[in-house]
Amino acid sequence: MADKNLGGATGAAGRAPAAGSADAIRNVVLVGHSGAGKTTLVEHLLAATGTVQRPGRVEDGNTVSDFDEVEVRQQRSVNLSLAPLTHNSIKINLLDTPGYADFVGDLRAGLRAADAALFVVSAVDGVDGLTQMLWEECAQVGMPRAVVITKIDHQRADFDEVLTSCQDAFGDGVAPLYLPVVTNGNVNGLIGLLSQKFFNYATGTRTEKEPGAEYEARIEEYRGALIEGIIQESEDESLMDRYLQGDPIDTKVLIDDLEKAVARGSFYPVLCTGAGAGHGIGMIELLELITQGFPAPLEHPMPEITTVDGTPVDGITCDPDGPLVAEVVKTTSDPYVGRISLVRVFSGTLRPDMTVHVSGHGLADRGHEDHDVDERIGTLTCPLGKQQRPIAKGVAGDILAVAKLSRAETGDTLSEVDRPLLMTSWTMPDPLLPVAIRAKSKADEDKLSQALARLVAEDPTLRLENNAETRQLVLWCMGEAHTDVLLDRLAKRHGVEVERVELRVPLRETFGGRCQAMGRNVKQTGGHGQYAICHLEVEPLPSGGGFEFVDRIVGGVVPRQFIPSVEKGVRAQMERGVAAGYPMVDVRVTLYDGKAHSVDSSDMAFQIAGQLALKEAAGKVPTLLLEPVDELSVLVADDYVGSVMSDLSSRRGRVLGTEPVGTGRTLVKAEVPQLEITRYAIDLRSMSHGTGTFQRTFLRYEPLPAHLAGKMATTE
Template sequence: MAEKATGGAAGAAGRAPAADRPDMVRNVVLVGHSGSGKTTLVEALLAATRTVQRPGRVEDGTTVSDFDEVEVRQQRSVNLTLAPMVHNDIKINLLDTPGYADFVGDLRAGLRAADAALFVVSAAEDVDGLTRMLWEECAAVGMPRAVVITKIDHQRADFHEVLASCQDAFGDSVAPLYLPVVTNGRMNGLIGLLTQKFYNYATGTRTENAPGPSYQEQIGEYRGALIEGIIQESEDESLMDRYLSGEEIDTKALIGDLEKAVARGGFYPVLATGAGVGALEVLQLITQGFPSPLEHPLPEITEIDGTPVPGITCDPEGPLVAEVVKTTSDPYVGRISLVRVFSGTLRPDMTVHVSGHGLADRGHEDHDVDERIGALSSPLGKLQRTTAQCVAGDIVAVAKLSRAETGDTLSGKDRPLLMASWAVPEPLLPVAIQATSKADDDKLGQALQRLVAEDPTLRLENNAETRQLVLWCMGEAHADVLLDRLSKRHGVEVEKIELRVPLRETFGGSCQALGRNVKQSGGHGQFAVCHLEVEPLPSGGGFEFVDKIVGGVVPRQFIPSVEKGVRTQMQRGVMAGYPVVDVRVTLYDGKAHSVDSSDMAFQIAGALALKEAATKVATLLLEPVDEVAVLIADDYVGAVMSDLSSRRGRVLGSEPVGTGRTLVRAEVPALEITRYAIDLRSMSHGTGTFQRTFLRYEPLPAHLVDKVAG
């Protein structure tokens, strides 16, 4: 596997890597927190495959190349990015994901497009909670995984300590394939645990030697654990007995079983990199150990009406089924869609069918249209290298898909199909914004629609009650990135404003009120008098209108007019401008005029009566209360419960969920959790998640009324 000495890497500098068959493709998503070394690893792999020819230059003590500059900018924009390369005639699509919890949506898009995951962990740091959470994300979809420990030559690096941390975080099926060799603070080689050879890079060229005697004890310890782990995953049930009896198992057989175990997600090898060492071993793991698209099950595929479509496989000759995994808008180039082809072959200038994804509640319209695509390209940093086709299993950038959004399905126009969408996390941080000028306001709508097309985790809300434009984001970093894109990419300046939470009003007691609308100003006048009784209903009681008119004092045709006037005033509010709820209004008396009474006159009278009732009895402001479910590591349960209580919340209880996680349930006023997405992430070091569901309205405490209503 990764220990086979297969010679130098094959490159594809200056041209787009192409694949003719799915078995010649490996789609790998890079996962790790910010600062773990993902970008450096991508740079090393591009250099090892000679995809990037130009050597880096040193700026402020840091090696920088053309690819670095692009990648750093993309990381600041926290995009899912693609780096294609070729090694031993295998095309490798590396999908680099953002290392921040706010951008888990991009991680899930990367998981959808990939067939295996490469976890990147820094040897200078412990495995943090976010990395553990990302591992669980991969485990949930059955993704084959491996671990690369980077920065072995860092002054604080401790390979053995971080390895133990990985095994503690990820389980017993995590084992190293190599031991790094560090001399005078610099990594200059690797010891293969299966082959028991020292791969020496000290001279800049990979040579094979026997490891020194000082390493024999470590080799024996780690090699035994590695072989036992491989044998446990082997389909050959006789291997364990043979091994325990002292038989030396053939290295080739062990490597073959290891490759199978890695490909099916039963074993997770660990590699090490640093100082330009280890890239070749990572490439060998990817090409020989990770599965091809042929081995990865396709997502569920249906007709547009939801009828299942069985039998579609990763076949270049099959019906076209592809998915937009990332959308970006460039003011000069236009919209670029990163597309994974699951079946069939995509070619330039084809007419495809675009099927929507069912996120209309977030501002993403459903699609069911035909559209002609533009050129196909293989992106690398600033370069867009054209390619003639994209076969099933491969990933390509598509130009001129003006209607398709992230998550949409592309299929043949003669056979429209739809892929089941991946799970998109719910944005829970509301940010109210407004344009800074009239010119910006005119451009804001179109710019926001472009952002929505790119990012399925963004929800756009035009709140009719508060008359605010609200962006529902994954977190503060997500919000900052969105506002930065509005400014720099679309030329629209906006500012954050204080978020208003929609409240409600109700009556605190019963009373009777008169609505009198009598006006005589010459000609046709207005005459309507109504007597109402207003009384509160229990929480959630809604609105009831009761007609108790007898003797025709209010003609039958005007009784609905009174109700309409009352309802209109309820929407306007009677105290602070919020809608009135949970009230029963009874019309029990009134007067009318044979000429001057009208529908509008009685509407006005009904509204006036409700407003007068508010002067006779106490009115209450009601705040929304949400049911909140917080999933948290056991270590933070006490802090979370205490924090929820401090937010006027009522903790309902907790229950264990899996190993080391607890679900805490509480009822919390919505006013208190507008920024909970930020606060929870701080409390839990990025590992806590929560869901909220509207429950009911409750009276706002008196000491908060002036603050909120004002």
């Protein structure tokens, strides 16, 4: 390990890890809301390490974040992107994630690929609900975390206030390692709380000196809290007694305990950064934390691995010489290179042109087929912006890009051909916003299927539905921003123009009472004619009763071979509907009388008679329109429970009850018609400030209110 300077204190020198080994890699995912400054922070870290000449630019002039043309047009990050850099012989793979809830799928992919998380919080805006939820997700899996407060040099920045909000939102173990130094309203440096040194950035380069006496009280206040927090996490139980007795604690001991606590995910240091002069304030301090405090891939638990038939496999570690186990964490398409897969190698070594086995991922319900094929990979590269720099191999612990994996999709496992393995995939959120689309022209329609297949391969949060009942093509998306990005990619990347159309909810029909009706199909055409008469009694069944056909023919008035024909005709007419064109359900049909002809009766004649009888019945009793009702389970913070329940009631919903879930959150259960929740994913996010989630399950069909039934009765 390089010389320690964590917390601004120099410790004992160690041996640097061998280049290319897993111990010389750090995989860090940046998490935070949109506008917190994640991408800007990545750009400054690249500049601080000499990877690029100036923040925001790589050698060919493109920005770090503009690999995707959508990000350039919309001026926001919508993709998981990789930015590799090197500091003190340690390779750092920075995974920049989108800050919008719509793209949480990419964010979770970043969490899967990383070994530690850096939560980015703006000194101006503070912590939002989505960031707090993601902190809880990391806590559940024990991922090491740190907090970096950005924009500390902004005129509206308030370090103390944002630090307090972080401690309130993230809980115990959150403590600063550095304090910003403000002179005449400008941040010109940082004070290391362990070293008690002032690192001055006023000239554009970092210089070290003693802090002035005016900072002593502030340093002592924060330093005492930091040391107490470190000692509480120390494995040496004698340290607390020594500290309480007033004995000095060696700074090197504190640094060692701090590093261990950070690596095991029980202590969460806070740093601050700003644009400042040169390559930015706090970049060196942040790089020291990443290289010395965050764990190497060797220290991170291995995800569960099985054979393709589900048998658990033990004993696989992050070893370059071990069996190959890698995972596709992101799939993108380049108009010139083709499909590019971002891959995390968990075990073994990946080399160009080798043949691997692709095991796929269990998302068939979203249009992602399972894979069990062999593929030859293309070039291995280390991506940065639009640059793809070829590399000789990808070792265990590293993250790289692989070209020409034509079958592999996000979430798939790459392993050896003679030893196929499968990694348990991470949890993907359900897309709950349905958007109906259609091609604008015949030329667009011809290309649409292939373009959508490519989008589905890239994005496991997208679900594609061809609804045979409504005859609509439906994209199930995460939200409005997700929809905009998908349609933008269809148009600009794949050259397919589509337009949104009103989503049709599949309704049903049923009879509103009992009646008798006759179907008479008698035609003479000169040769064989048609002769079939059937008398039916129809009556509604309770909700969920389905369809019953009852045979009460006596005396052979309808020959036995034609009774199934009547049922077949009734079923066919029920599929087409009898009033508004919707399928009919919850009906009992009884065949009790009829007539046949020895020559002119036939299977088809009685099918048509059954259809005519059902249509006649629809003219004798009212037909009711039925709407689908879903059960909703809405998880929100306690502060929004009242608003959510009131909103559900306004949607003709019935709230069934509430129950507390963990601390500060409540699960609200309700039954709500599908017609009222087509855009609920957007509305709930607005009501709960991005923190609410919900699940929906089809429950049953219920009669549509009369004032709405009249509007719906004009459909096909």
